[in-house]
Amino acid sequence: MQVYYHFSSSNRNAYGLFPCARLGQTSLKNTQWALIDYSEGLSIDFVNKSAPKDTPDCGFYGENCGPAANNTFIIVISVGVAILIGLAIAAAFLYKRYRYERKLHSLFFMIDRNQIILKKHTNLMSQASLRSMASIHGSFAAASQTLRDSHFFIEDYGNHPPQDSSQMSSIFHTGSTARANPFGQFPGFGVSSGNSEDEKWHQLKEFGVGLFEGRMIGLKRIYRTDVELTRNVRLEIAQLLEATNSNTLEFVGMVIHSPDVFLVHELAQRGSLKDILDNEDMALDDVFRSQMTKDIIAGLEYLHSSPIGCHGRLKSTNCLIDGRWMVRLSSFGLREMRSEEEWQREEGVQEGKDDLWTAPELLRWSTGLGQCGHLLVQKADVYSLSIVLYELFGRLGPWGDEPMEPREIVSCVKRLPSSGKKVFRPDLAVIKEAPQIVRDTVAAAWTEEPLDRPSLFQIKRKLKPLTVGLKRTIMDNMVSIIEKLTDKLERDIAERNEELEREKEKSEMLLKMMLPEVVADSLKLGSNVSAESFESVTVFFSDCPGFVEMSATSKPIDIVNFLNDLYTVFDRIIDQFDVYKVETIADAYMVASGLPVPNGNHHAGEIASLGLTLLSAIDAFKIRHLPNEKVRLRIGMNSGPCVAGVVGLKMPRYCLFGDTVNTASRMESNGIPLRINCSESAKQVLDQLGGYVMEERGIVEMKGKGKQMTYFVRGEDSELRRERIIRERVKFASLKKAKIQEKTYDFE
Numbered sequence: 001m002q003v004y005y006h007f008s009s010s011n012r013n014a015y016g017l018f019p020c021a022r023l024g025q026t027s028l029k030n031t032q033w034a035l036i037d038y039s040e041g042l043s044i045d046f047v048n049k050s051a052p053k054d055t056p057d058c059g060f061y062g063e064n065c066g067p068a069a070n071n072t073f074i075i076v077i078s079v080g081v082a083i084l085i086g087l088a089i090a091a092a093f094l095y096k097r098y099r100y101e102r103k104l105h106s107l108f109f110m111i112d113r114n115q116i117i118l119k120k121h122t123n124l125m126s127q128a129s130l131r132s133m134a135s136i137h138g139s140f141a142a143a144s145q146t147l148r149d150s151h152f153f154i155e156d157y158g159n160h161p162p163q164d165s166s167q168m169s170s171i172f173h174t175g176s177t178a179r180a181n182p183f184g185q186f187p188g189f190g191v192s193s194g195n196s197e198d199e200k201w202h203q204l205k206e207f208g209v210g211l212f213e214g215r216m217i218g219l220k221r222i223y224r225t226d227v228e229l230t231r232n233v234r235l236e237i238a239q240l241l242e243a244t245n246s247n248t249l250e251f252v253g254m255v256i257h258s259p260d261v262f263l264v265h266e267l268a269q270r271g272s273l274k275d276i277l278d279n280e281d282m283a284l285d286d287v288f289r290s291q292m293t294k295d296i297i298a299g300l301e302y303l304h305s306s307p308i309g310c311h312g313r314l315k316s317t318n319c320l321i322d323g324r325w326m327v328r329l330s331s332f333g334l335r336e337m338r339s340e341e342e343w344q345r346e347e348g349v350q351e352g353k354d355d356l357w358t359a360p361e362l363l364r365w366s367t368g369l370g371q372c373g374h375l376l377v378q379k380a381d382v383y384s385l386s387i388v389l390y391e392l393f394g395r396l397g398p399w400g401d402e403p404m405e406p407r408e409i410v411s412c413v414k415r416l417p418s419s420g421k422k423v424f425r426p427d428l429a430v431i432k433e434a435p436q437i438v439r440d441t442v443a444a445a446w447t448e449e450p451l452d453r454p455s456l457f458q459i460k461r462k463l464k465p466l467t468v469g470l471k472r473t474i475m476d477n478m479v480s481i482i483e484k485l486t487d488k489l490e491r492d493i494a495e496r497n498e499e500l501e502r503e504k505e506k507s508e509m510l511l512k513m514m515l516p517e518v519v520a521d522s523l524k525l526g527s528n529v530s531a532e533s534f535e536s537v538t539v540f541f542s543d544c545p546g547f548v549e550m551s552a553t554s555k556p557i558d559i560v561n562f563l564n565d566l567y568t569v570f571d572r573i574i575d576q577f578d579v580y581k582v583e584t585i586a587d588a589y590m591v592a593s594g595l596p597v598p599n600g601n602h603h604a605g606e607i608a609s610l611g612l613t614l615l616s617a618i619d620a621f622k623i624r625h626l627p628n629e630k631v632r633l634r635i636g637m638n639s640g641p642c643v644a645g646v647v648g649l650k651m652p653r654y655c656l657f658g659d660t661v662n663t664a665s666r667m668e669s670n671g672i673p674l675r676i677n678c679s680e681s682a683k684q685v686l687d688q689l690g691g692y693v694m695e696e697r698g699i700v701e702m703k704g705k706g707k708q709m710t711y712f713v714r715g716e717d718s719e720l721r722r723e724r725i726i727r728e729r730v731k732f733a734s735l736k737k738a739k740i741q742e743k744t745y746d747f748e
């Protein structure tokens, strides 16, 4: 067979079929098969100088085209897109970081002081609130704050806040990376201007309460001489703001207003664990203790796993209790900023009380908490936890019944223990009632060697039996406590009401002793008591002649005793008559009848009968320091019109005015001792009443009054008086006060 590729052998340029090889058949004997014999001929002059492809582009069946063929393309595209996404993420990350850095450089945490309304801090552990439901077990003690004097000082710029960051840096040492002018951003933020608002803020010592953006906040003073806002400090503040956990207290921001610096945090309604433990009225049962233990550990766990890394100053004052009775840890973080504060405090303000919870290695550490690694502080937290648990279960304070002063305790803990000797720790016997697992945990957690202390995880596992089934039990517990509280509350309210009632009665009684009942009643109702005219009253004066001489020769205390004895007798007697005691001035005793409630013309009778009774009583009266002497009482009485009213704002007195009063006084001063010296007008009224034995004394010259006819009242017919009073009582209610005398006095 021949293969042609050219149809014209003479013209090799023309394309056609030409022989280029010969294929023959090789005969094979003894076989049925023949092999193809190929002999090469001319070389092939291919169109386009190369042999055509032996396979079509897409293959014989299209297998090289379609979806499979696009994989590479897709891969390329995918890689491209991935790179783009990567770049976008990186850009976003960088942008976020840039924004974070910018935020760090700003004063994002600053709160303008003017946005906070300071509230009076009655610690919510106070009696009142605790008696209220809020506090489960009756009254909590007021916050046991050890108020420390402020040692805080930031350079004072007077009334002119710094205008730029360079000035600002004198207040806040912002470091090379941090420069900001907070005054531009926060109107009112800056330095004290010495007004009353400043005063209020200065007066806030350790802790204050305020209202910020509609919610109650706690203000904790930071004791610093300056605030260095380095990047680290800002980072710590940012971490605090980001910390959100149900067992840590929410940090809201800072108020910096020279010279005051405050941390602003969410308010824990029920005060600190210490407040609760210090309050003897607050019975804590196992369920509460277990729940609190659980909360404290949970709070610490969160801090240890968060960027904050540790607590560093755990103590019972920093375990705050919120409205739902959950423990919320506070005062963590800001280690760098507050480590400075520690040393300032140590220099004199504290008596070591704050360090009773501090681990020995931290007490020995000399460069401040800010320089400690997280692990070290975490182990120190475990130590502090052991003291808090000891306090919680022993309820005798962080060091139980240890008699040493806090400062001594702290120095003993700080001292390196000699080998083989027991380390100085609180007495475990104080918590002998606590479950064994608690005692074991406490003992293990205050080990001297930090690394030998258990981890929080181990502590939690060890104490798990305490909290098993707690959820259900605590609810039951709450209900029963609420019931108990309600009972207690009701009893307390009833008791207080009774007390209040008693106090009210006492003060009313006092008022009535000072003023006539009708006057006291209208004063109580807030009405004005205007002066009142009385047509006819009788005024009585008595006096002890020789009193001035007696005063000169007796000891003042004897005079006081004498007058007290005498007036006790008089006061008892006047209760039997319808009279009103107006006042006493030294030995002078003034009484009136017919006011403030008129009693017709019975006033003269009441006064005369009173006088007779007094003279009778005086006969038996003994002067304690002069047993051989007798009181020679001189009495004067006069009847007529008068005006009475309350005068003065301070110590208001019910006073009588008018000539009737003056004449009564003259009757007494011009009278004869042991006689009732009676004026003409009083005698006339007594005659109208009848039953009084009168004796004419005669005309007496009286200073300012001229000649006055005078009488003595010598006796009375008590039966007549009795009948008269019984008869007239219906008409004159005040006569009901009058008791009926049985005896007729005769002074002849």
Ligand SMILES: Nc1nc2c(ncn2[C@@H]2O[C@H](COP(=O)(O)OP(=O)(O)OP(=O)(O)O)[C@@H](O)[C@H]2O)c(=O)[nH]1
Pocket (backbone or CB within 6 Å): 123, 124, 125, 143, 144, 145, 206, 207, 218, 220, 266, 267, 268, 269, 270, 271, 272, 274, 275, 313, 315, 316, 317, 318, 320, 330, 331, 354
């Ligand atoms: N009711 C209530 N009282 C608080 C609150 N914060 C603090 N207190 C009271 O103020 C006391 C002192 O609190 P802090 O100043 O935080 O305690 P501290 O022991 O001085 O703490 P550090 O200075 O951080 O070591 C607590 O024992 C509470 O009685 C709060 O949010 N609510």
